[in-house]
Amino acid sequence: DVKVTQSSRYLVKRTGEKVFLECVQDMDHENMFWYRQDPGLGLRLIYFSYDVKMKEKGDIPEGYSVSREKKERFSLILESASTNQTSMYLCASSLFAGSNQPQHFGDGTRLSIL
Amino acid sequence: AQTVTQSQPEMSVQEAETVTLSCTYDTSESDYYLFWYKQPPSRQMILVIRQEAYKQQNATENRFSVNFQKAAKSFSLKISDSQLGDAAMYFCAYRRTSYDKVIFGPGTSLSVIP
Numbered sequence: 001d002v003k004v005t006q007s008s009r010y011l012v013k014r015t016g017e018k019v020f021l022e023c024v025q026d027m028d029h030e031n032m033f034w035y036r037q038d039p040g041l042g043l044r045l046i047y048f049s050y051d052v053k054m055k056e057k058g059d060i061p062e063g064y065s066v067s068r069e070k071k072e073r074f075s076l077i078l079e080s081a082s083t084n085q086t087s088m089y090l091c092a093s094s095l096f097a098g099s100n101q102p103q104h105f106g107d108g109t110r111l112s113i114l
Numbered sequence: 115a116q117t118v119t120q121s122q123p124e125m126s127v128q129e130a131e132t133v134t135l136s137c138t139y140d141t142s143e144s145d146y147y148l149f150w151y152k153q154p155p156s157r158q159m160i161l162v163i164r165q166e167a168y169k170q171q172n173a174t175e176n177r178f179s180v181n182f183q184k185a186a187k188s189f190s191l192k193i194s195d196s197q198l199g200d201a202a203m204y205f206c207a208y209r210r211t212s213y214d215k216v217i218f219g220p221g222t223s224l225s226v227i228p
Contacts, residue, residue, distance in 0.1 A: 031214050040123070042205060042220040050214055058215070090159065094214070100147055100166060103216060105159040 003027070006091050006106035014114055019078040021109050023091030030096045032074035033103065034058075034066060037088040049074055050096075081113045116141045118208050118219035126225040127196045134181075135191045135222050137206030143167075148182070148189045149207040149216070154199075162204070165189065167211075193224075201226045 007022035025032065031050050035043040035058075045058030047066040055066050063085060067075045074093075078085055088110050092103040117140045127133035139148070146167045153159040165173045165182050172180050177197075181190045193200055206219040 033216075035218075040220055042118075043218040045215060048214060100164065102149055102151075102161040102164060105151075107158050 004091055004093055004104050004106040006089075006109050008109050009107060010110050010112075012112045012114060013078075013081050015081060015083060017078075017081045019081050019111070019113075021076040021078075021089055021091075021111070023074045023076070023106055024072055025074075025093040025104070026072065027093060027104065028071065029093035029104075030071075031094045032068065033092040033094075034064075034074065034076045035090040035092065036060065037090055037108070043090065046076065083113050085111065086113045087111060116143075116208055116210075116217050118206055118217050120204075120206055120219035120222050122222045123220070124223045124225070126227055127193070127200075128227050129196055129198060131196055132192060132194045133196055133224065135193075135204050135206075135224065137189045137191070137219055139187050139189065139206070139208045139217075139219075141187065141208065141210075143210050145211040147209045147211065148180075149209070150178070150180070150189075150191045151205045151207060151218075152200075152202045153205065153221075154202040159205070163191065196226050198226050198228065200224060 004025045033048040034046045049055045049068040065077045091106040094103045095101045119138045148165045150162040152162045163175045177194045203221045209216045
């Protein structure tokens with residue numbers, strides 16, 4: 001069965017810390033995504049990657065970076081965490097563009113920045 | 115730019131009754147996919163149903179069906195014989211056929227009343 005695993009369900013960090021959120025998928029999917037989910041705003045795309053070492057900015061990339069050194073792993077990095085980055089973060093993966101297959105999501109990481 | 119709108123932030127339905135969640139989208143493309151995702155409280159987001167724009171027939175998956183009106187750019191979700199387990203956030207989503215990014219609506223929170 002399809003599996004997207006996020007390293008933490010809950011995470012508490014302090015302002016100014018460098019924060020790493022990890023995501024691993026076991027489906028050999030080309031595409032991986034990081035979203036931020038806030039009430040009333042739905043899911044907003046931060047970054048996505050369509051291949052190893054390839055990445056594209058989403059709608060809200062400011063304050064974030066990503067890393068994809070291996071096909072199965074996609075990391076989201078908060079370079080210097082701020083309180084306005086307190087949110088739910090969702091990782092997803094999908095097959096290549098052109099496929100009608102949906103995205104598969106992890107359980108999410110609820111991140112609190114104090 | 116493509117947008118997805120869900121005009122009902124919250125809905126409720128009696129158990130065993132039928133409910134319809136609304137979704138409209140804006141696009142100039144003729145070929146695309148539409149999805150409904152379900153996110154139960156504190157649980158993983160999963161696909162409920164998908165529709166290819168080139169298909170005139172509305173998609174159905176057991177108790178879930180859609181009313182796809184391409185000219186009106188409308189994609190509503192009907193849940194029949196509602197069950198307690200249907201209580202969740204429901205997100206409508208759009209993706210161009212040969213593109214990776216998915217545009218999500220803001221979501222509708224569905225409550226099921228016993």
